[in-house]
Amino acid sequence: MRSMTGYAYCDSIVHNTDISCELKSYNSRFLDLTINVPQSMAQLEPFLRKFLTRHIIRGKVDFYLRIKKTYENQAITPNISLARSYYRSVSEIARSLGMEDQVSLDLILRQEGILQMDRTFNADQWQQDLQPILDLIIEHFNRTRIEEGKALKADMQKMLTTLSQAIEEIETNAAQMEAIFSATLKKRFAELLEHEPDEQRVMQEIAVLLVKYTINEEIIRAKAHINALQKEITENETPGRKIDFLCQEINREVNTIGSKNQLTAIGQAVIAAKDALENIREQAHNVE
Structure with a gap:
């Protein structure tokens, strides 16, 4: 017998990238699974969903895969047209609120997609390298639920x-x-x-x-x-x-x-x- 409440966390390095995996769940009548991965790794979601549904029957389950640090020198490309669109929209909001002087470059740079890393994402290789990490985290996760x-x-x-x-x-x-x-x-x-x-x-x-x-x-x-x-x-x-x-x-x-x-x-x-x-x-x- 296992509780639907469980938690597990794991740090690792994959392809010269520091990552963290977090898995947590609590009560739900059915399986409600949410996969959270960086946009650049969206191709991994079907693989992660299949793995988790194979090991978890029901519960509200949240899985997080986060990039903490990368050790490779990678080219970063600015998306100028997207930055301009963000600026126009944010400036319009600022003017309507009387805060037009508060639209900073830092605010624009923090928006998703403004700075993009140019690298090819090898989904198959990542799946292979993530497998032992996922096996470890599901083992820890089930241990908490069994207790x-x-x-x-x-x-x-x-x-x-x-x-x-x-x-x-x-x-x-x-x-x-x-x-x-x-x-x-x-x-x-x-x-x-x-x-x-x-x-x-x-x-x-x-x-x-x-x-x-x-x-x-x-x-x-x-x-x-x-x-x-x-x-x-x-x-x-x-x-x-x-x-x-x-x-x-x-x-x-x-x-x-x-x-x-x-x-x-x-x-x-x-x-x-x-x-x-x-x-x-x-x-x-x-x-x-």
Whole structure:
């Protein structure tokens, strides 16, 4: 089990260039992946996206590849026409604000694309050289998610024990519910038999009481879902979505039991079960 929250950072040198790679993620229902690379390296984005989607199932994921320093002597070409366009637009804004004297050369030079490095970008070579760096950062990233996942798993197991105990308490008191049902049924028969019995009316009353008080089916289904939930938590490496679904199914059965309840003990067990389920569902939102 892995948390959707993770972080990893790595510095390296590729082709005489100091780079840094940063990978971070947090909770999201689906995989929401954002790739941030310098404009000159835009060709790497499909390669990076394919690599990350192969290793991450879901979460809001941000990946950054930054150039920190280059050690090569490279020709730098100014884009004069783009600089003029920037200057005209910035000057127009400045005049409208009464700040025309504040349009500096430094401001124009800081705009993207004004100064361009003349070099051929070998995407295939960069992909090959980035591979071991990406393998390292995903290893560190998964390590942080696994560590947090252990804490989430322990908390879920604790809540699952509480949930199982609540269902066992309900099952223990189900016989008493049956006794209340029998007593109510006998009383209703006695009331009906004071006068000429109506067989159809008697059958209708029996059907209504059976639906109203019997909870055996709900208990059986709830226990089956709990077993499936236990299996997901212990065996599935990415159980997040399945946990949420099973919790919904268990909650449906618990709600039905609560609506049929006639005993204080079962009512308390229903409350405990719903509280445990809510905690498990909350934690499932943090699990991949």
